[in-house]
Amino acid sequence: MTTPNHLVIVCGHGIYLGGPQNGHDESEWLIEPYKKGETPTFMAHIKAGADVVNSDPRSVLVFSGAATRPETHLSEAKSYCNLALDNNYFPPTFVGSRVLLEERALDSYFNILFSLILYWRQHPSNHWPERITVVSHEFKRTRLVDGHCAAVGFPLDRVTFLGINPPSLKVEDQASNQLTLGQWEQDPHGASLDLLAKRQKRNIWGVSQALFLDKNEATKAGLEGQIRTSKDGSQTLLDYKGCIRPWAT
Template structure:
């Protein structure tokens, strides 16, 4: 996304990261058809969960006027497409008018939504989004919220957040809820059993 000099990003102090997991290619079904996605075989049936991640990120954005939403993910499906996961999720949001027909999502400030287009794993989702936040706002965020699969909550709390210095190693999550948060949404168990997720 092109930097918009007319937007006052300096008011933002809360980074919301949506970790992307596939590439939405566009189409008349606006993402509702799995045929409009580039996914891996093990992700079959999971595209509604990816859409739920987008919606959760948008909802979090509407709840904090000082937040910046980043859809994070690189071009993981070359040579089939040069499109990045992050940009494709942003395209999905745009194609669906940011899901503003949903009662919990309203008055979206689209100027506070950007794409990070290089990350290839969950640690990079966090790290590269922090860098993007710094580029856009001039500061590092006071709070970080990550939208991802629920089974990755422990990974962020125990590994990724401490690795970038957001929280100390080994302290209880409840002690730092003012600084970090994870919104975890797994696919339905009938689509992807929990034991399959944790093995991956």
């Protein structure tokens, strides 16, 4: 395999359960009521990520999203990969090498951070990506790039964003959907009780929210002393002046 240098992150927004229509029928999905009509957009996100990994031999595609529904243990990440395979978006041989599953993220900040750590962990040389591409809704561009990518310290000149909105999304709806950015502006790493509580509510299967397996792994990654641990054991990055993340060097 060509040495990878490009991390492609597809953020999960629903759970594809499988079915004869390969995801083209919304009844084959588990989604919140307010996402009705958006499953074709989720499929477009998956296809956009697959197109990058097919065209760039140095890219690694990560589907990111935990299991968030009581009806199934299936994660958003695994379901997205299943849909890609059902629709022949990339060869099955890509799974496990060129396509990875990040199955712990419970919000968009962790879509970025957990995917970075997974990329590092899965490669023998334990190196960080030189650049990343993020695939999500266009209206989340500011939150994901100027918010989360900036917060974790990934150089923004090495970030590409592929934004695909639902065709029916109105301008006023885009504005309302960005209101949560205000919380992230005040709390860039999502460590506040409010954002922590939202993650805890979604974490119905009790998936670990620690960044690393142990202190030794955090040290090996170059992030010892840069991690905040909450009372429930979940972790985020610390934010302080002069902090240089290992993926920024």
